[in-house]
Amino acid sequence: MIQRIAILGTGLLGTSVGLALRASGFSGSISGWNRSKAGAEQALAMRAIDSIALDAIEAARQADITLLAVPIYATLDLMEQLSTILTPSQLLTDVGSTKGQITAAAARLYNKPDRAAFLPGHPMAGKERGGAELGDANLFRNAVWLFTDDPSAQRSATGAALVQAWRELIVQMGSRTIDIDPARHDEMVAWVSHLPQFTATALSALLEEEVGDAPELKDVGGRALREMTRLGASPFSMWRDIAATNTAAIEKALLALEQRLTYLRENLREPALRQEFEQANKFRSGS
Amino acid sequence: MIQRIAILGTGLLGTSVGLALRASGFSGSISGWNRSKAGAEQALAMRAIDSIALDAIEAARQADITLLAVPIYATLDLMEQLSTILTPSQLLTDVGSTKGQITAAAARLYNKPDRAAFLPGHPMAGKERGGAELGDANLFRNAVWLFTDDPSAQRSATGAALVQAWRELIVQMGSRTIDIDPARHDEMVAWVSHLPQFTATALSALLEEEVGDAPELKDVGGRALREMTRLGASPFSMWRDIAATNTAAIEKALLALEQRLTYLRENLREPALRQEFEQANKFRSGS
Structure with a gap:
């Protein structure tokens, strides 16, 4: 029933969705729009989209389903703009x-008759880095795709069917869906998600200040340091909106x-340190 | 010139050294001692050692080179005990x-005539986990092996030659040596190293408290959460001595x-957040 999908924002996620849709057999058209033309051209070259809008x-306006794959405030802007333009037989998702x-x-603005x-x-x-060029058809394989749908949404039969169809496409991309x-x-x-990111950002920024002028020390830190600071490469452009909306x-x-670190610091030579390690071990053993 | 190596402590590191020595062609004998017999038997079964002491x-007493691969306080104890037993033509390292x-x-106690x-x-x-069973002949490949030798050490010709021979063995295991x-x-x-570890411990312990009863949330966190908490599995038995001696x-x-996290928390909606992300990006781009 889905003939046309539009992806607004062909960064890492938008491009990956296009690639994953194709890999899982979607045969309709996929048009892509991106704020910078280069990102859309990259997605087109990778065949994540088949036309640039x-x-x-x-x-x-021309799509059955439109995916908003832009930062949060840009998503809210487009939701405003599109609310009076789209029809009840179209689906917008993000x-x-x-x-x-x-x-x-x-x-x-939506989900009304x-x-x-x-x-x-x-x-x-x-x-940890964005951009169409990192797009990956397998990005959503074994991932969780969360939905926060409104049980009181009032949708046309077509709208409801498109919601169902999109959920099925997500499963075909290899994700598990959870409603919350x-x-x-x-x-x-x-x-x-946000706490690990901001922790990595703070740790990376601190280490840049303390040892940034001695790159050989990064080798000394090895895999543990690399993993604990990998997210330090995450772009502000994405996290600004997350920080502002949560x-x-x-x-x-x-x-x-902060309080947990203080407690640990004050107990480096105390029995309480053992309890902190055991509590941490528990988190990992359950995973 | 090295006929006999003794490895005291056949945990992850001791066992890996035995395996790496064999893999890089060392053909002398390797005897292993471990506080728990099971660990020594495991190392023997893996051929990391060829006899259990x-x-x-x-x-x-019987070895040319003895490697102490036990926690720090146990290392200091053995250094005391061995100081009057070993001869100037033997090398102890850790x-x-x-x-x-x-x-x-x-x-x-050492490095005197x-x-x-x-x-x-x-x-x-x-x-992040210890034990002989995780021993790995490639553990030291592309790693850095630090030495904090004393330039005023007074060694016999044999002692000095053994130091040189051990350094060469380390290079043959694939490590880069740095003197500091x-x-x-x-x-x-x-x-x-220690800051990333204690950060992961605090983060893991906190998350166990907050979301430990909802294991599905660990999937939601994905790779980022897994990496940021992997070191949460590290054993207290090893880190206790590190915390106490540093x-x-x-x-x-x-x-x-803690101060960096506070600063970040107080600036979640401020321009300073951008600077923190840019500083963190810099640490990663240099690596």
């Missing part, structure tokens, strides 16, 4: 990393880690 | 993760990270 709004504001905007359907989504997959409340989503990703939950998680 | 002191106390003990030679060493290689002052060593590893340097590094 010069106008995001026009691309969405990959934004925080879901509170996007899900609220969806309730306000005279509006298009909106399905808020968040694939738990990525790389948006507030719970944002609280949870603050712990398991501030309270991230503040809470960071404060908890 | 029941007594550590006796094994060292793999301890902090070098201040061990190098000071070496100056006090009537004493054996001692070469303080520290391979920057390991795994022991105080500088301990300060440096506090940043590039306390001041680790305290300093932990405090600096």
